[in-house]
Amino acid sequence: MTDIHALLNRSVFIPLYDLKERNHRLRHVRDIEMFNALSRDTLETEQWRNLKNMLEHAYENVPYYRRAYRQAGISPDDIHAPMDMVKLPTLTRQDIRVHGGELLADGVVQNTLVESGTGGTISSPITIYLSPECMDLRLAATIAFNKWFGYELGDKAVLFWGAAQDFPKLDGIHAVKSKVRNFLTSRIRWMPTSYLDDPIMAEYYEQLQTYKPAVIQAYPTPLYLFAKFMAEHNLSYRPKTITVAAEPMYDYQREMIESVFQCKVFDWYGSRELGHMASECRLHNGLHINAHHLFVEVISGGKQVYDSEGTLVVTDLRNEAMPLIRYEIGDVGVISKRLCSCGSALPILEHVSGRLVDTFLTRSGGCVPGVALTNRIIKDCRGIEQMQIVQRDFELFTIRIVKGKAFSENTLTTLNAALRAYFKTDVNVEHEFVSSIPLEKSGKSRFCICEMGQTAGSISPH
Ligand SMILES: [Zn+2]
Structure with missing residues (x-):
């Protein structure tokens, strides 16, 4: 109607x-x-x-x-x-x-x-x-x-x-x-x-x-x-x-x-x-980038990279009163040069993997985006309703879990195996069972927290 x-x-x-x-x-x-x-x-x-x-x-x-x-x-x-x-x-x-x-x-x-x-x-x-x-x-x-x-x-x-x-x-x-x-x-x-x-x-x-x-x-x-x-x-x-x-x-x-x-x-x-x-x-x-307003780079090892993870650096093309040039927004993501078949040739932001501070670190210098990890785990481990992963040190994690109906001892075994696979090493995990994951003061949820002192700026998408 x-x-x-x-x-x-x-x-x-x-x-x-x-x-x-x-x-x-x-x-x-x-x-x-x-x-x-x-x-x-x-x-x-x-x-x-x-x-x-x-x-x-x-x-x-x-x-x-x-x-x-x-x-x-x-x-x-x-x-x-x-x-x-x-x-x-x-x-x-x-x-x-x-x-x-x-x-x-x-x-x-x-x-x-x-x-x-x-x-x-x-x-x-x-x-x-x-x-x-x-x-x-x-x-x-x-x-x-x-x-x-x-x-x-x-x-x-x-x-x-x-x-x-x-x-x-x-x-x-x-x-x-x-x-x-x-x-x-x-x-x-x-x-x-x-x-x-x-x-x-x-x-x-x-x-x-x-x-x-x-x-x-x-x-x-x-x-x-x-x-x-x-x-x-x-x-x-x-x-x-x-x-x-x-x-x-x-x-x-x-x-x-x-x-x-x-x-x-x-x-x-x-x-x-x-x-x-x-x-x-x-x-x-x-996602198509609003290239009319912005120029977006993804930086890894000091270089602009495509099709691989890096930090987002953005230049505002429109705010002449207070120009933001190569602003580190504090998010990690991937851009690519592919053309989308929808008909818009605007450049593609394949995904935003979350905040830099929500990215886990490996001892070898690599990083594991928190969103990818949590997505995989929730898919593989039946019985987890919601969870929050906190990395305290390279191989030391606290995981807060809201149990779902299908939760069993097996869930934890699968969870630990998934972490080992991602981090390519044995990990030490402390589990805490909670009834909900508390929200941040901003009203946002944070499911991945790295406490290892990364120097990221903070991001506040709307
Ligand atoms: Zn498209």
Whole structure:
């Protein structure tokens, strides 16, 4: 059935609202969609031009880069191709914390900028400032990629979300304004997931039934728990689409969510620092990078690598007010040069394996991405509902386990064998049985923790 309200929103209320707010996001959506439809060669040429412009702008107008590049004896003239980017120093969270003011371009007036704070799940938060133009572009990218998911502007949505700072502050006149704006334009209902139990999930299910959202946007772990609750109580609800972000999604979570809600799940990757970074297309085989806004490198051993694991280093091509060039976002992932058969030539981020600090280390200098390991173990070991693996030393682990119905002594034997296979050595494992894995303060779940003092920045995808 056509949702008349959604149609009115798209064609009347949203364009009027944007006009009033002098917001150019709808024009930007068209630009981004045209860019996303370019051939690989053309979009790489365009991206390279934007990258060069940003480097030159930063070198000429941003005190931090002027100093850092001069100290390193390098200038944008030394960067002849994207592969030369490795010659430039990276930017860490710590650099932003210490030199934040120096990262603002000359002549920029701070109170005209939009603040985007990070969640600071591991270390203290940092603030990124965006020009209003860049903010519009980010909103536009979200709208353009949401369309890939079947999420049209103005659709009713529920947000099954853990990060409290994303919720609108509803007090006094702001409450009224926010409610009106929400009704006319975004129509989002928020369902906080930083704490979930059966009565809360029963209440959320009631809300689904009465509100009837077309879209569910969620963190994968709470949505998985909610889907499991629905399956156990024989409940059903079928939205038009589901999108997840903010945590790595495990195969078993995707399977459960898709089977309970009878619809496909689209994974996307974003951060407060860099906005909408990458999205799954209809083929659900890797994520397309938002190359209109970003240049993404995966670095291992000081080199750009493809088809193998490394740390993600990202350059923002659009935020001229506070350029982030070669920013170490603190995540590990894989990019490739393959073309996706969906028709979009945007580069592919095969997967994000999680935060650098959620990657385990081997004595030989290798690393084992936590997500891959947990995925394998949950698949192989019947009887584990959820678990959290903590690496305390190379061969020393604590594993917290939420037992499932099929749990037996065999489960632990298989689990230990899987760890031995991954780490290629005997491992010492201490098991702790718990009733649930506690959430982080940010509302996110962490299933893999390496306590061996890696020096990663922290990541806070939305
Ligand atoms: Zn594709």
